[in-house]
Amino acid sequence: MHYRNGRDSLHVDDLAELVKEKGLDKRPAPKPTGVAAVLAQAIGALLLVLAFGSLSFAQALPDQVDEGEVRRLGNVVQHVGAGPRSDGSDEFMEAVAPPASDADKWFVSIVTSKSCPACNRLKADWQASPDLKAWAVPGDAKTSWAHYNEYNGGDRSQAFRFTGIKIEGYPTILVQPPRTGKFGDPKTVVCQITGYGNAAGLANRMSANVRAYTAKIRPIASRPLPGARAPALGPGGMVSGWRQPAPFNPNDLIPTPLMPSPLGPPPQVNPQPVAPDAPEPAQTDAIPATQELVVVMDDAGLDPSVHTRIRELADRWKKGTRVRYLDFATAKLRYPVKRDETPVVLATSDGRIEDKVSARLLPLLMPQLSISDLPWTSLLTLLGGGASLPVFVGIGIWAIGRVRAARQAAGQTVLPQQMYDELTKLLQNLSGAKASAEALKPMTLEVSEDPRLDRIEKALEGLASRLGPSPQDPPARS
Amino acid sequence: MKHALLALLLAVSCASSAFGQALQPALDLPDDIRAWFRNPDGSCVQCSIGMCGVDQNVPAAALLLWDSEYGKKVRGGSGPSRVSAYCDARAIRAFNVTGSNTWDWMRWACATGRGAAIGAGRMHFQTLVAHDPSTNTWYVCNNNSPTRIDRYDEKSFRQLHLASGQWVVILDYPPHPARPEYVRWW
Numbered sequence: 001m002h003y004r005n006g007r008d009s010l011h012v013d014d015l016a017e018l019v020k021e022k023g024l025d026k027r028p029a030p031k032p033t034g035v036a037a038v039l040a041q042a043i044g045a046l047l048l049v050l051a052f053g054s055l056s057f058a059q060a061l062p063d064q065v066d067e068g069e070v071r072r073l074g075n076v077v078q079h080v081g082a083g084p085r086s087d088g089s090d091e092f093m094e095a096v097a098p099p100a101s102d103a104d105k106w107f108v109s110i111v112t113s114k115s116c117p118a119c120n121r122l123k124a125d126w127q128a129s130p131d132l133k134a135w136a137v138p139g140d141a142k143t144s145w146a147h148y149n150e151y152n153g154g155d156r157s158q159a160f161r162f163t164g165i166k167i168e169g170y171p172t173i174l175v176q177p178p179r180t181g182k183f184g185d186p187k188t189v190v191c192q193i194t195g196y197g198n199a200a201g202l203a204n205r206m207s208a209n210v211r212a213y214t215a216k217i218r219p220i221a222s223r224p225l226p227g228a229r230a231p232a233l234g235p236g237g238m239v240s241g242w243r244q245p246a247p248f249n250p251n252d253l254i255p256t257p258l259m260p261s262p263l264g265p266p267p268q269v270n271p272q273p274v275a276p277d278a279p280e281p282a283q284t285d286a287i288p289a290t291q292e293l294v295v296v297m298d299d300a301g302l303d304p305s306v307h308t309r310i311r312e313l314a315d316r317w318k319k320g321t322r323v324r325y326l327d328f329a330t331a332k333l334r335y336p337v338k339r340d341e342t343p344v345v346l347a348t349s350d351g352r353i354e355d356k357v358s359a360r361l362l363p364l365l366m367p368q369l370s371i372s373d374l375p376w377t378s379l380l381t382l383l384g385g386g387a388s389l390p391v392f393v394g395i396g397i398w399a400i401g402r403v404r405a406a407r408q409a410a411g412q413t414v415l416p417q418q419m420y421d422e423l424t425k426l427l428q429n430l431s432g433a434k435a436s437a438e439a440l441k442p443m444t445l446e447v448s449e450d451p452r453l454d455r456i457e458k459a460l461e462g463l464a465s466r467l468g469p470s471p472q473d474p475p476a477r478s
Numbered sequence: 479m480k481h482a483l484l485a486l487l488l489a490v491s492c493a494s495s496a497f498g499q500a501l502q503p504a505l506d507l508p509d510d511i512r513a514w515f516r517n518p519d520g521s522c523v524q525c526s527i528g529m530c531g532v533d534q535n536v537p538a539a540a541l542l543l544w545d546s547e548y549g550k551k552v553r554g555g556s557g558p559s560r561v562s563a564y565c566d567a568r569a570i571r572a573f574n575v576t577g578s579n580t581w582d583w584m585r586w587a588c589a590t591g592r593g594a595a596i597g598a599g600r601m602h603f604q605t606l607v608a609h610d611p612s613t614n615t616w617y618v619c620n621n622n623s624p625t626r627i628d629r630y631d632e633k634s635f636r637q638l639h640l641a642s643g644q645w646v647v648i649l650d651y652p653p654h655p656a657r658p659e660y661v662r663w664w
Contacts, residue, residue, distance in 0.1 A: 064522045065601045066557025070643035073558055075577030079650065080565040096579050098586035107655035147652035149535055157532050157540065160508050164659040176655045179502065179591045186502070186656040188663060216663055 099142075103179045106146040107186075108136045108206075111162065113153045113170035118333055122171050122196040123150065129199035135206060146175075168352070169194045169336050175206055177213075184217045195334045290350050291321040295359065296331040298342035302359060309362040310345060317347060393427050400424075503608040503617065505533045505593030506654060509625040515605075517621040518543070522603040523556040525621035526595030527572075527647055529605045533593050534651045538568040555601075561647055571650035580644040585609060587646075591653030597642030606646075 077096040110126075112119035126132045126148075136148030151158050153170055164187070165174075175191040177183035191209035196202060293314050295302070314321040331337050335346060335353065343359035400423075407414045415423070511532060515525040524542040531539025538548040545551045548568045558574050565572050575583045580596070587594040588609035598604035598618055607627055608617040614632040630638060 064520045064555040065597060065603055065642055065645070066555060066560070067597075067601060067643040069557035069559060070576050070597065070645040073576040075579060076558075076575070077577075077579070077583075078558070078562055078574040080562055080570065080572045080574055096575070096577070098573075098583050101586065101590055102652075103590045109655050109658075141650075141652050144652075147655070149652055149655065151535060157511060158535060160511070161654070161657050164657055174655070174658055176658055179653070179656065184663065185659075185661055187659040188661040189658045190663070213663060 102141070102147070104182065105144070106178055106183075106210075107149070107174075107176040108146045109149045109151060109174045109176070111151045111153050111167055111170065111172040111174070116170045118196045119171040122173075122202075125199045129203075131199045131203035135203065165189060165192065167194075171196050173202065173206070175210060177217075183214065188213075197333060290348075291318040292348045293317070293321060293323045294331070294335065294346040294348055295323065295325045296335070296337050296342050296344050296346065297325060297327055297359075298339075300343075302343055306343075306359050306362055310359070313345070313362065318349075397424050397427060501608055501610050501617075502591070502656065504588040504591050504653070505529065505605060505607045505619070506657070507533055512619055512624040514624075515543070515621055516624050519553055520555055521553045522621050523561060523595065523647075524552050525624075526603045526605045527561070527649070529619065529621075529624075530593040530595055530647075530649050531570075533654055534649050535654065536570065536649055536651050539565075539570050539572075539649055542568075558645060573646075573648045573650055575648070576643075576645045578644060580639070580646045583646050583648060584639075585611070587648045592648055592651075595647040596639060597645045598638045600641050602642055 075096055110119075110122065112123065123138075126136070126138055134145065136146045137144040138148050138150070141147065151161070153167065153172075171194075173191070173193040173196075174189060177186050177188055177190060179186050190213045191206055193202065193205055293310060295310060310323055314323050326334075328337070328339055328342050332339075337344060337346070341356075341358070345357050345359050345362070346353050347355040347357075404414050404420065414420075507529060512529060514532075515528045517525050521543060528540055528542050531537065531542065537546075541548055542552045542564070549564070552564050558576055561572070562574050564570075565574070573583065584594055584596060584606055587606065589611075594606040595603055596606045596618075598606075598620075602620075604621060605619045606616065607619050609615070610617075616630045616632070616635040618628050618630060618635075618638070620626070620628060
């Protein structure tokens with residue numbers, strides 16, 4: 001099948017584009033107004049009538065609906081795929097009645113992405129796993145406990161549905177209460193789970209959330225179902241199969257599929273975050289937030305010094321912050337991390353990523369000032385009453401080096417290395433304090449001896465040059 | 479005259495706000511998406527079914543009007559047998575209902591959160607968007623003016639539906655969930 005611009009076929013994702021391209025989303029051009037325009041239209045219409053006067057008036061309306069066939073068919077319900085249901089028997093009206101209402105069913109929706117192995121695994125598991133089929137049976141709405149819908153995250157025709165929530169990764173599993181309002185507002189996100197590990201784990205998490213929700217939300221007396229009017233009697237006095245819903249009995253709780261006994265009392269479960277590694281619907285004041293630093297490691301592992309810095313960062317960030325180490329394979333199922341980012345530290349609050357930083361940058365972000373970093377020679381000379389220009393220049397060079405290191409760590413623009421070297425040389429020459437300045441080598445020079453950090457410094461320089469080179473900047477280096 | 483116009487405007491705005499707050503529409507699509515299904519060439523049946531297709535996330539139905547991976551575009555007028563044929567060809571599950579029982583089917587569709595393609599007006603098909611049983615008010619989207627929702631009382635709606643012959647098409651798929659929102663329940 002060929003679409004005129006050369007594409008083999010049209011996918012639903014392209015619908016918006018196609019409609020826009022064909023101008024189907026545009027309103028028709030406004031009709032001309034004014035006496036002259038109306039007169040012109042009237043004359044045109046008259047000419048048309050005269051020209052096609054011989055045509056039958058029956059053709060004046062486009063034959064959009066075959067009304068004759070509708071009348072010929074009479075009372076027929078054809079379930080396409082199941083054959084027509086009409087045999088003229090007494091059971092006929094029963095057969096042609098609408099199915100039982102499924103407005104009491106919960107909603108399970110999954111939002112997936114095309115290029116997501118976990119999404120494909122989830123969809124495959126949902127077809128086979130008894131744990132998940134207890135919740136919803138894809139393709140079999142009648143036996144399914146909940147309405148099951150699969151949405152493609154890239155499908156622009158469905159994007160409007162999810163503007164009220166934050167989709168943080170794929171797959172995302174959403175559980176919502178039934179349309180009837182018996183279990184509260186049907187818009188409510190009872191459970192939002194991002195990522196997929198295994199069927200049993202997912203089923204347990206959904207179950208825990210629905211239990212917590214139903215324990216919290218007392219089912220309200222069912223408001224009259226929209227359309228709850230008793231169906232009209234058919235010929236022969238047969239009542240169609242769809243009946244007015246029975247009055248709601250507060251004790252008649254709809255059990256979740258994994259509840260041990262549908263007849264038992266509703267479980268009294270205090271709502272708690274189900275798992276600290278998955279996003280929950282929203283922040284809460286009632287439940288203290290779980291702060292974690294999640295360290296996603298690469299194959300090379302981390303230097304012991306980085307571990308220390310991570311612990312310090314945890315102490316500084318928020319009270320009670322825990323540190324968790326994950327390998328990349330595990331982390332990628334739960335967080336949107338890429339391999340080339342590792343090792344990386346994710347600062348999370350209740351599973352939501354609030355910040356992230358490369359673990360390799362931590363030593364730069366949190367440089368420690370040790371006793372040995374201080375310009376002892378100059379300080380002792382100064383304290384000994386030897387205040388002179390070389391001493392002050394030595395201390396000044398040390399201070400400039402510290403400021404430069406801090407700005408580099410904060411990602412701010414710094415003086416290019418070549419200019420910085422020239423400046424220090426100039427100061428040394430001016431003061432004649434070359435020897436003491438050599439002894440007081442600035443911290444950045446020590447830092448840049450580390451090959452890994454040298455790479456970072458180059459990247460920062462590249463960033464600085466992209467931000468806009470000053471006229472004094474030296475020519476770009478290869 | 480001015481007062482009458484003002485009253486009319488007020489009534490219209492009250493009606494639209496009541497629709498927005500009290501009633502959950504069975505077919506929940508924004509204006510811009512409904513506008514994709516403006517009737518291009520007398521394909522009102524396919525336009526109406528297409529809207530339901532997007533609403534219930536059934537691409538094979540949503541793309542009826544265009545060439546797609548599900549089949550050639552379907553344009554022009556239709557009757558129940560043509561609908562049955564192209565639904566079969568595209569493996570679209572649907573209830574294709576004619577006769578006196580269409581009222582129950584339309585109520586069932588709205589009550590369960592499904593839109594319906596319905597006969598509405600002389601030789602015309604439109605999309606049933608909602609039904610308010612408390613006032614017996616029906617809400618319909620005409621594919622000749624898809625960005626607008628028309629409101630009918632019971633009597634007008636009966637006239638509208640009977641004018642085309644009693645025929646409705648309802649997709650046999652789960653309804654869409656309400657647009658999710660974070661509501662503090664814990």
